[in-house]
Amino acid sequence: MIDTVILQQGTGWRAQAEVFDEIFFVFLALGTLIGTIVISYTLWNVYKYRDDGGEPKDDFDAPVVGELPTGQGGPKAKKLFLSFGLSAIVVISLVVYAYGILLYVEEGPDTGDEGDIEILVEGYQFGWEYEYPNGHTETGEMIVPADQRIDIEVTSRDVWHNFGSSELRIKSDAIPGETSSNWFSVSSEEVEAQGGEATYMVECFELCGSGHSAMKGQITVIPQDEWEEWYAGTGSENGTENSSNIGGAAAGGVPA
Template sequence: MIPCDAAAVHAVLLHTGGSGLVPRGTRAQVFNRIFEVFLILGVAVGVVVLGYMGLKAYQYRRGADHDHDDVERPQLGELPKGSEGGGKLFVSFGMSAVIVVSLISWTYLTLLYVEDPGSTAADPEAIEVEVVGGQFSWTFIYPNGHESDVLRAPTDTDVHLVVSSRDVFHNFGIPELRVKSDAIPGQTTETWFVADEPGRYQAHCYELCGSGHSYMDAQVVIMEEDAFEAWYANTSAPNGSAGDGGAETNASVSTTIDRVAAPAGVGA
């Protein structure tokens, strides 16, 4: 594992979520913040629109106990009066434009941080894992050369993924960790994630890549840092003797793939 020196300010912001205007933190935290902002604004706009509509419906209601002479109802085809030369319309459109532009700018700045793999570079504890897609499985290659079909990573650590493909277009994604990146033959794409708690997740391929596409999954195991370091210390390159048993974990999936995929299309 990369040396565990003291984390910089970036690491503090990364694991606490930050407190500035543009949210910082894990990918899940950032996307949750974006969802919350859109939800709050959507509810606020809905309350204003529906409230104004309800007010006018009540004001212009018909009923035996309502004095029609007290209310000057608009007539069909009648131009609105008292608009002060379009001032209300200008203010309404101006406020809407400011809100929309501000929301777009804020979201763009937030996504710049989320989609920038270099945002993990300041953390000396970060680890880098190569993700290689192939019909119809994923291979994870660690800095020491160890290969596995199970992605293992420690908690509270920047995990930098370098994604590529050895045959056709794939797309690597872990929905619970808000990770998604293209796997393109002859090219590499980069992404990152941080997991807060130990657990098991499922990685999927999100690019239709052949007859075994629906079986192109992989396990993602998030471990406590001490447990991960102990496991990593016992791994080696493919020609070594140590391993993690990942192939046994996905044996049933591989068997199913063999039945549905073309013989020349299966790789591990």
């Protein structure tokens, strides 16, 4: 229920990158607004209560070093508790908002039994191998459809690695003998914006040896129908070969 209320998704769902972008925007906008108000109010008080060389007014309630307002009246106490109350409301609201939306990121959207694709990601010195549900493997390039949740199980065959894509906001440890789970999704609108084929760089974020800096890969996202045609071809006799030239598949062809 908290996901529906906070994300206002109804039956739809969003990619991790969109969620993290929203969190960043909310904190940036709110921080900018509150910062502007606080700085403006501080500068106004600096000007209002500046020392102009004259005698202070009889009703001027000057602050005293070490004094703490008791809350029993007076302008200082009212301002203190008003600012504290407003700050508490803002902070608690942000905590509840961020916690709920990060739960969604951690658990992922509930898509039922339809559409989920699970891919085993195995790191090695110095590259990435991807195994699909039908046993087909790709080296260096993960090819997935748009508008679907892609579940990944990440592991390693030798040393510690870390599989991640900054653009997709995903990052998972690759540890020998263990697996870590993650998910991502790319919308068809994003694929169309990139000319019918969206590509995202994959990097290793764990120092894993002399070739660590060159341990890069790619996630290629193509329309659903084109991906289904490509995936059907991976079950053929030649389907287990590495088809790194997805450009042909994106154009409607099936890789050999």
